[in-house]
Amino acid sequence: MTSPGAPADVARAVIEITGVTKVYSMGTNKVFALRGVDLTVRAGELLCIMGSSGSGKSTLMNVLGCLDVPTSGHYVLDGIAVDGLDRNALADLRNQKLGFVFQGFNLLARTSAVENVELPLLYDREHRWSDPRKLAVEALGRVGLGDRLDHQPSELSGGQQQRVAIARALVTKPTILLADEPTGNLDSHMTVEVMALFQDLNAQGITIVIVSHEPDVAKYAKRVVEVRDGKIIHDDPVTERHSAAEDLLALGKVDPVVVTDATPVAVGAA
């Protein structure tokens, strides 16, 4: 089981799924969202799952994230067989091994950034974290929001909210970070900003899987997997990989107003 994009022999497999299917029964109708997916993700990867709408990307992501159970197939997460685990065990896996970033941010409303970020630490059953508040502040610092600790989601821009969500996903030091359309609700400038953060975190050794249908996102990944009709049809390393940090600088040089203003129209023109 070698994946073309992965560093072949060195890194261990963090995610290993084989023959995963997912069938939704809608009355007499059956929707085959996944039709036998094999995928291995190794430590240190920055993987982008591409595909058109309805191809099964989110379904795959929910299976990877232990939020949903596949109809058939096997899943090994960080050496743990996930198949057949009960609700509580899955919840503990999500808490200890996984970090989630969603398209809609999914922060708790009327709850400050730092309270949002420390939440996963509070649900830890093994009491691994002695000072959740301190760790939350650090995580927010890491995503560049050290000065927005007490802001509520409604007082933050979309990009900032997504960075709070990323901080929340990071704070438990997860084995893998899963992001379903993390830039779907952001304009292209903020998209590059968030991708720069992902590249930065990946460079620090965090394994990341991103779902997106935007080629603009895929060009920052190390490896791209394409899904169609519930099957993986392409699995390639990214040859001309872009650096989001450089692109961000370039954006700044083309039109300085864009950096400070970040209006979609101006960015689109750039």
Add this chain to the structure above:
Amino acid sequence: MKQRTLLKLAWQSILKNKMRTLLTMLGIVIGVGAVIVMVAVGNGAQSQIAASITSLGTNLIVVSPGSSAQGGVSQGAGTFNRLTTADAVQLKLDGTMLSAVSPVIQTRAVVIGPAGNWRTSINGVSPDYFTIRDWSVTSGDIFDDTDVKAARKIALLGATVAKNLFPGVDAVGAQIQIGHVPFIVSAVLAVKGQNSTGADQDDVILMPYTTAQNRLSGNVRLGQILVSTFSPGDIPAAQAEITDIMRNVHKLGDSPDDFTVRNQTEIAAAATATTSVMSGLLAAIASISLVVGGIGIMNIMLVSVTERTREIGIRMAIGARGSDVLTQFLVESVVMSILGGIGGLIAGYAGSLLLAHFTGWSTAVPASAVLIAVGFSAGVGVFFGYYPARKAAALNPIEALRYE
């Protein structure tokens, strides 16, 4: 998750919805408050009744017909009202510890006076009655044993009767008719006021018991014999003596008592037993509002689960177990209801003080009310919070996350 963190999370979410929390709590505040006011009223009434019965007379013992073993209910015609004036006479003769004995013959009649008619109760008594009840006259004289022997047609008017039949005039010496029999008013009694059950004790006419027996027709019966002892310490021995004499007079042999001898404490206990049933009933009615308050909490918690479905999804996605979500919602509802209970305690205490101030009733909040309030409201919180909390805990994380 640690207890402190749970409390903190519940507290945060309670604070996030201040208005809703307050309205929910209001139901519990009213429920607990109502229960406490009712308990306070019942409690106050009981101690007041006990107090006023003690003040009925000094060292009082009451003999009444019917056996207490039969619950005071007469069993068939043969045992009905075996009390006679002869019993009273014998008690007076043979009793060594009895300072005063008076039969009380009771009936009701229409009294005709110069200013109109008045329907009132008639009590035939002996001169001892005034000693036992510590009752005096404002004008005229109390009758004596010769009047009893002669069965003289004299009447002593209670203050209320005198006021109605002889408004503004001294009634003594005037003639009245009681059930077609002419009587001379020999005295007007001092004002006695209301008794423990609120009845007007001055709405009465007293006369020698022989007169009542011989001259008045209708349902004339010996209701009870009142006895008083020389000192409070004599009461138990006096009760035994009375029982002996009565059993002798009634020639009871081996059969059970057909009369009941009770002292003040026993009468007070009987009376407060009645009121405690009543105040229990009041509290039960008031606790319905506590249940309604609980249903209010359940309602709000159910709405809250629906409203916060997405929040629950987020919590589950980042690792909350179903039990974490359950506990959080349960803690929220219990914290809300306990706060409501404390509010209700304060409201109930203030309410019973106000009630006492404006109605003149005596109210007393028992110390156990604190336990009742907090205990019951916590119970309400758990009971009515459990179903919504379980609903929240059973949510599927993806469906919850996708919920709009």
